[in-house]
Amino acid sequence: MQKTATVYDVAAHAGVSIATVSRVFRRPDDVRASTREHVLASVRALGYVPSASARGLAARRTGVLGLYFPDFDAVEDVDDTDFAYSPRVDVVVDIPDSGDVRRPNLYFDEVLRGSELQAWRDGFTLMVGVGRGSNPIEMVSDIAGRVDGLALLAHSVPDDVLEHVSRRIPIVLIAGERRGDDFDHVTVANAEGMHALGRHVIDDLGVRDPVFVSGPRDTPDDRERYGGFCQALAESGIDPGSLPVFHGDFSRERGRAIAGEILAAGPPPRALMCSNDQTALGIIDVLTARGVRVPEETIVTGFDGIEEGRLSTPRLTTVQQPMVDLGRAAMWVMRSRLEDLAQPPIALRLPVKLLLRESSEGSSPSRSQ
Amino acid sequence: MQKTATVYDVAAHAGVSIATVSRVFRRPDDVRASTREHVLASVRALGYVPSASARGLAARRTGVLGLYFPDFDAVEDVDDTDFAYSPRVDVVVDIPDSGDVRRPNLYFDEVLRGSELQAWRDGFTLMVGVGRGSNPIEMVSDIAGRVDGLALLAHSVPDDVLEHVSRRIPIVLIAGERRGDDFDHVTVANAEGMHALGRHVIDDLGVRDPVFVSGPRDTPDDRERYGGFCQALAESGIDPGSLPVFHGDFSRERGRAIAGEILAAGPPPRALMCSNDQTALGIIDVLTARGVRVPEETIVTGFDGIEEGRLSTPRLTTVQQPMVDLGRAAMWVMRSRLEDLAQPPIALRLPVKLLLRESSEGSSPSRSQ
DNA sequence: AACCGAAGTGTATGCGCATACACTCGCCGG
DNA sequence: CCGGCGAGTGTATGCGCATACACTTCGGTT
Numbered sequence: 001m002q003k004t005a006t007v008y009d010v011a012a013h014a015g016v017s018i019a020t021v022s023r024v025f026r027r028p029d030d031v032r033a034s035t036r037e038h039v040l041a042s043v044r045a046l047g048y049v050p051s052a053s054a055r056g057l058a059a060r061r062t063g064v065l066g067l068y069f070p071d072f073d074a075v076e077d078v079d080d081t082d083f084a085y086s087p088r089v090d091v092v093v094d095i096p097d098s099g100d101v102r103r104p105n106l107y108f109d110e111v112l113r114g115s116e117l118q119a120w121r122d123g124f125t126l127m128v129g130v131g132r133g134s135n136p137i138e139m140v141s142d143i144a145g146r147v148d149g150l151a152l153l154a155h156s157v158p159d160d161v162l163e164h165v166s167r168r169i170p171i172v173l174i175a176g177e178r179r180g181d182d183f184d185h186v187t188v189a190n191a192e193g194m195h196a197l198g199r200h201v202i203d204d205l206g207v208r209d210p211v212f213v214s215g216p217r218d219t220p221d222d223r224e225r226y227g228g229f230c231q232a233l234a235e236s237g238i239d240p241g242s243l244p245v246f247h248g249d250f251s252r253e254r255g256r257a258i259a260g261e262i263l264a265a266g267p268p269p270r271a272l273m274c275s276n277d278q279t280a281l282g283i284i285d286v287l288t289a290r291g292v293r294v295p296e297e298t299i300v301t302g303f304d305g306i307e308e309g310r311l312s313t314p315r316l317t318t319v320q321q322p323m324v325d326l327g328r329a330a331m332w333v334m335r336s337r338l339e340d341l342a343q344p345p346i347a348l349r350l351p352v353k354l355l356l357r358e359s360s361e362g363s364s365p366s367r368s369q
Numbered sequence: 370m371q372k373t374a375t376v377y378d379v380a381a382h383a384g385v386s387i388a389t390v391s392r393v394f395r396r397p398d399d400v401r402a403s404t405r406e407h408v409l410a411s412v413r414a415l416g417y418v419p420s421a422s423a424r425g426l427a428a429r430r431t432g433v434l435g436l437y438f439p440d441f442d443a444v445e446d447v448d449d450t451d452f453a454y455s456p457r458v459d460v461v462v463d464i465p466d467s468g469d470v471r472r473p474n475l476y477f478d479e480v481l482r483g484s485e486l487q488a489w490r491d492g493f494t495l496m497v498g499v500g501r502g503s504n505p506i507e508m509v510s511d512i513a514g515r516v517d518g519l520a521l522l523a524h525s526v527p528d529d530v531l532e533h534v535s536r537r538i539p540i541v542l543i544a545g546e547r548r549g550d551d552f553d554h555v556t557v558a559n560a561e562g563m564h565a566l567g568r569h570v571i572d573d574l575g576v577r578d579p580v581f582v583s584g585p586r587d588t589p590d591d592r593e594r595y596g597g598f599c600q601a602l603a604e605s606g607i608d609p610g611s612l613p614v615f616h617g618d619f620s621r622e623r624g625r626a627i628a629g630e631i632l633a634a635g636p637p638p639r640a641l642m643c644s645n646d647q648t649a650l651g652i653i654d655v656l657t658a659r660g661v662r663v664p665e666e667t668i669v670t671g672f673d674g675i676e677e678g679r680l681s682t683p684r685l686t687t688v689q690q691p692m693v694d695l696g697r698a699a700m701w702v703m704r705s706r707l708e709d710l711a712q713p714p715i716a717l718r719l720p721v722k723l724l725l726r727e728s729s730e731g732s733s734p735s736r737s738q
Numbered sequence: 739a740a741c742c743g744a745a746g747t748g749t750a751t752g753c754g755c756a757t758a759c760a761c762t763c764g765c766c767g768g
Numbered sequence: 769c770c771g772g773c774g775a776g777t778g779t780a781t782g783c784g785c786a787t788a789c790a791c792t793t794c795g796g797t798t
Contacts, residue, residue, distance in 0.1 A: 004537050006784055017748045022786060028577030032746060047536025051516035054784030057753045062422055064496070064515070089558060089565040089688075091723040093730075109478045116499050125511060127433070130485050143493060146421035146433070167416025168373050189458060196458040278485050311680045318456075354460040361462075375754055386778045391756060401776065423754030426783045741797075748791075754783105761778075768771090 005046040014042035025050055028247055032210055065124045065334055066147035067115050067327070068130040068140055068157040069108050107304070111174065114327025115151065122335045124148070137161050144169055149338055151330040152222060154185075157242045172330050177347075184337055184346040186239045186329045190224035190303075191231070193319035193352035194273075197301055198232025201271050205299060205360065208236070211270040213258060213279055215250040222250075222275050225303060228271060248279040255282020263290055267296045271360075277302035277309045277318055282361065284312060299360045305353070314358035322350050383411035389717040394419055396698065424600055434493045434703055435516035436484050436696070437509055438477050439500040439525040460575075476673070476692055483696025484520065491704045493517070506530050513538055518707055520699040523554075523589060539706045541699050545589045553706055553715040555688065555698045559593035559672075560600070562688035562721035563642075563694035566670055567601025570640050574668060574729065579603070580611055580642040582627055582648055584619040591619075591644045594672055598642060617648040624651020637667045640729075644677045645686055653681060668729045674722070683727035691719050 007018040016039060023031050024039045031039070035137070112128060119126040129143050140157050144150055144165040154176020162171060162183070172184045201207050212229050220297070230240040246262070248254045255278060262268055265326040268287065274280035280302030287294055294300050294314055301307055305320025314368035335344050383390070385393070386409060392400050393408045400408070411417070417602040425431040481497060488495040498512050511525050513534040531540060531552070535662035537572040541553045570576050581598050581715020617623045624647060630639055637656065643649035649671030656663055662668050663683055671678055674689025686701055702715050 006626075008784080017709070019748060019787080020746090022602065022784095023747090026786070030746075035746080044533065047533050049510055049514045049534060049537045051426070051430055051784055053422045054753090055514075055786070056422030057420070057426050058786040059783075060753070060786095087719040089561050089723055090720065091565065091725065093725045110483075114498075117501070118496060120498070120501055120508070125496060125515065127494060128485060129489070129494065132486070132489055141418055142421075145418045145424075146494065164413065164416050165418060168418045170740085173713070192458050198458065200460075208446055227779075245653075306675075308680070350461065351457040356460065356462045377754080387755075388757080389776090391754095392777090395756070404776080420754055423783090424756075426785085427754075427756040429756095429783070469779075578782060739798100743796090744794095746791105746793080749789085751786105751788090753785090756780090756781100756783090759779085762776085764772085764775095765771105766782105768769100 005048040006051070008037065010042045010048050013046055014039045028034075045321065059313065061148050062146060063124055064127050064147045065098045065115075065119050065235065065331055066127045066129065066143040066150040066152075067112065068129045068131065068150060068152040068156065069111070069145060069331070070136065070153060079356075107306075110323030111327035113332075114324035114329075115331050116327070117324075118331035119192055122331060124331070124335070126331075131156065140165060147335040151186075151334060157365075161264070169332065170341070171332050172337070174326060174330050176358045177224070178345070179220075182345050184333050184348070186326060186348045188321045188326065188350045189352045190221055193321075194225040194228030194303065195232045195276075196228075196354050197303075197317075197319055198229045198356065199235070200356070201273065201301065202232060202238070203300065203354065204235050205271070207271040208238060209269065210273050211244055211246065211262075212298075213248050213255070213272055213274040213283070215244045215248055215275040217247065225275050236368040248275065250276045250278055252278040252282035252285070255279035259283040259286035259290075262292035263287075263292070263310055263331050268292050271299040271301070272349065273301045275303055277304040277306045277316060280316055280318070280359070281308055281312055284314070284316070288313075293356065295360050301360055305355060309357075312359075317357045317360035318355050320355050322351040370551070374417040376417075378415055379408065379411045380511060381419050382415060383408045390582035414425050430517050431515060432493055433496050433516045434484075434700055435496045435512040435518060435519040435521075436481065436699070437497065437498045437500065437512060437521040437525065438480070439522060440507065454574070469568065471610065476675075479692030480696035480699075483693035483698075484700050485696070486693075487697040487700035488569075491700060491702070493704070495700075497578055500525065509534060518668070518703040520703060521554075521572040536728050539703060539710070541702050541706070543695060543699050546593070547714070548589075551714050553702050555695060555717045557690045557695065557701055557719045558721045559590055562690075562723065563597030563672065564601045565597075566602070566642065566672075566686075566688055567598045569723070569725070570668065570670065570729065571601060572603050573605070576640040576668065577607060578638065579642050579668075580613055580615065580631075580638045580640055582615045582617050582624070582643040582652070584617055584644040584648070586616065588619075594644050617644065619645045621647040621651035621654070624648035625655045626651075628652040628655035628659075632656075632661070637661050638668070640668040642670045644672055646673040646675045649685055649687070649728070650677055650681055653683070653685070657682075664729050670729055674724060678726075681728075687724050688728045689722040689724050691721065694719050707713035 007021045010021045011018040016035065020031060020035065021039055024036050028036060053226050116126050127143060127147055129137055129139050136157055140161055144201050147169060149170045151172040151174055154173040165171065166183065171188060176185065177187060179184050201210050212226060214226060233240045246258045248258055253358065255274065259282065272283055274283065280300050280306060284294055284300050285300060293300055302316045302318040305318050307314035329348050329350060336346065375595050376390045379390045380387040385404065389400060389404065390408055399406060477676060485495050496512060496516055498508050500508055507524055509530055516538060518539045518541065518638040520541040520543055521533065534540065535552065541555060543555050545554065546556060547554050569581050581595060583595060602609045617628045619629055628651065641652055649669050653663055653669050656667060661667055671685045671687035674687050678685035678687050682696065698717050702717060705715065
C-alpha cells in the first residue's frame with residue numbers, strides 16, 4: 001500500500017497521456033488494441049484502481065444509488081465490546097419457543113436484495129443506510145451527497161429533509177402513496193390484495209362478521225389494507241362500522257396481546273383478518289395455546305407473505321407482497337428518472353399474490369413432508 | 370433540481386469564503402457560532418448537500434467501507450420485464466412444501482446486518498456488492514475504487530485480484546483462515562464448535578460411529594469442521610478413517626439426495642453430523658418422510674444456526690455461528706487497520722454456541738405453540 | 739500531387755471540496 | 769505604547785479524473 005497509483009503514474013509507465021489511460025477504462029473501443037493492452041499491462045504492474053471520487057467529480061455523477069430504511073427492528077442492542085475474545089464454545093440447551101426475537105425485518109432484507117440486484121443490472125452500485133437511533137437526518141444527507149439518486153421508505157424521514165435533499169438528487173419513496181408531493185413512488189396493491197382476501201373470507205368461507213386487526217395507525221400501508229377490507233364488506237352489504245377493530249402495531253408480541261384481549265372478551269370471532277403476518281402469527285400463537293383450533297373455530301389471515309408464515313402451524317393464509325420486486329422497482333424507477341429528469345412523477349403499484357393456506361382453509365393437509 | 374448548489378454558492382449567499390462553509394461542516398467549532406448559523410441558513414435556503422466525490426478527492430478518503438459477497442443464492446432468475454404491470458391480485462392455493470427455494474442466503478443477510486451496524490457506528494457508510502453472474506473482478510474493482518477498505522468472503526475472488534486491489538486499500542477476508550497471505554481475517558471457531566458437538570454426540574449420547582456429511586470440498590469452513598469432528602473421534606480412540614463420509618454441497622436438496630442414498634444402502638446410522646444446517650434439514654426431510662424417527666432412530670446435527678433449524682420439526686441441534694458479529698467484526702477490523710496501516714495482520718476467531726435441540730436429544734418436548 | 743477524413747492520441751481545463759498558510763483584529767501584558 | 773498571541777476568517781492550491789478540443793498520421797480520393 002505504498003503510494004496509490006494514479007492515472008499519471010500509469011500514463012508515465014505506459015508512455016502515453018492520461019487521456020489515453022482514462023479512455024482505456026471509459027471507452028476502450030476508442031483506443032487502439034495494442035495501446036490498450038500496453039496500458040492494461042501498466043495498470044496491472046502498478047496495481048492501479050481508478051478513484052471513484054475523482055471520477056465522480058469530473059463526470060458529475062457517481063454511479064451509485066442509495067437505499068435508506070429506518071430501523072424498525074428493535075435493534076438487538078449489540079454491546080460495544082471490542083472483538084478481543086477467543087474462539088470458545090458456549091453450550092446452550094435450547095428450549096423451544098425461546099422467542100421469535102431474531103430477524104424480524106425480513107421486509108428490509110428482501111427489498112435490499114431486489115434493490116441490489118436491479119442496481120447492478122443497471123450499472124449502478126448500491127449504498128445502504130439503515131437508520132439507527134442516530135440522527136436520520138444526518139444519515140440521509142450523508143448518503144445524499146454520495147449518490148445519484150436515493151430510494152427510501154416512505155415516512156421514514158421528515159418531509160423538509162426530503163425536500164432539501166431532493167434539490168440535489170431524485171428521490172423515490174417506497175411503500176407509500178403519493179400525498180401531494182412530486183416524488184416518484186413505488187407501492188404494492190395493498191387495497192386490492194386485502195379486498196380480494198376479504199371477498200374470499202366473506203364469499204367462499206361464508207364469514208359475514210370478520211374482525212380486522214390493524215397495524216400502527218396512520219401508516220399508509222395499513223390504511224390502504226383496511227380500505228380494501230371495508231370495500232369487500234360493503235360490496236356484500238355489510239357495514240364495516242358494525243364490526244369491531246383491534247389495533248396492533250405490526251409486531252408479533254402485540255398480536256399475542258390482542259389475542260389475549262379477544263379471548264378474555266368472550267368466544268373468539270369466526271375470522272380474524274390481520275393487517276400483517278407478524279400480528280397474525282402472534283394471534284395464532286395464543287389461540288393455539290389456549291386450545292382454539294385454527295381454522296376450524298377461528299380463521300386467521302395475515303398480510304406480507306413472510307417466511308415464518310410458510311413454516312408456521314397451521315401455515316398462514318396471507319397476501320404476499322412482492323418485496324424483492326419492490327426493491328427492484330425502486331431502482332428501476334430511479335434509473336428511469338435519471339434518464340429523463342423532466343418526465344412527470346412516476347407511481348408504480350406492484351401486484352400481490354393471495355396465498356390460500358391452512359389458517360383459513362378447512363382441509364388442512366398435514367404438514368409432514 | 371435546478372443547478373445543484375456548491376460551496377461557492379453557499380459562500381456567496383452567506384457572504385463568507387468557501388473555507389468557512391467547508392469548516393461549518395467539517396469542524397463546526399472552529400467557526401464562530403453566529404457565522405455558523407448564518408451559513409447554515411444559506412445551506413437551507415439553497416438546498417445544499419456537500420458532494421462526497423469532491424470531498425473524497427480532496428480529503429483522500431471516502432468514508433465508505435465495502436462488503437462483497439459472491440452470490441451463492443441460486444439467484445432466482447428474475448425476469449427482466451419492465452415494471453409496467455398493473456396492481457392485480459393473483460390467487461394461489463399454496464400447497465404445503467412448495468419448496469424451500471426462497472431465502473437460502475440468511476448467512477449473507479446476517480453478515481450484512483452486522484456490517485451495516487458497525488460501519489455506521491464507526492462513522493462509515495457501507496457499500497454492498499453481491500456477485501451476480503457478472504464479472505466479479507470488475508465488480509470488486511469497481512467497489513475498490515469507491516471505498517477506504519473492503520471486506521469480502523474468502524475465496525470469492527481470485528487471489529490475483531485481491532492482490533491487485535489490496536495495493537490500493539486494505540482487505541479483510543471473512544470466514545477463511547489465513548493461508549500464507551497477509552490480509553486481515555475474521556472467522557468463527559469452526560473446528561472448536563464441531564469438536565464440541567462431536568464430543569457431545571460421542572460422550573453424552575454414546576454414539577461411537579457417527580457419520581459425517583460434508584460440504585463442498587475445499588471450502589475452509591468445511592475443512593475445519595471436519596477437522597474438529599475427527600479430533601473428537603480421535604480423542605475417544607475412534608479412527609475417523611474407519612467411518613464413512615458423505616459429500617454434500619451445503620444445499621438442502623443435496624441433503625435430501627444423500628439421505629436417499631443412505632437409506633438405500635441399509636439401515637440408517639445412529640447419528641448423522643452435517644457440516645451445515647441446510648444439509649441437515651434436507652436429511653431430516655427425507656428421513657421423516659420415510660418413517661425414520663429423529664432422533665430416536667437417527668440423530669441429526671447441523672452447523673450454522675439458521676432460523677429454519679429453529680422452526681423445523683424436530684428442531685435442529687446445531688452450532689450457531691455469530692453471523693451478525695462476523696459482519697461487525699469485519700468492519701471493526703477494517704477500522705482498526707485504517708487507523709494503523711502498519712500494524713501486523715489481524716486474525717479474529719469468533720466464538721460459537723452449541724445449541725442442543727430435539728434432533729439430537731431424546732426428550733423431545735412437543736412443538737406446540 | 740494536393741487534399742480530405744477517420745482514427746488515434748495529447749493538451750488543457752474544471753469538477754467541488756479540504757486544508758495549509760497567510761492574514762486581520764482585538765486583547766493582554768510588559 | 770508596542771509586541772505578541774489567539775481566535776476567526778480568507779486565499780491559494782491540489783486532489784485524480786473526464787472530456788472538449790486540438791493535433792497528428794495515414795490511407796484513400798480526385
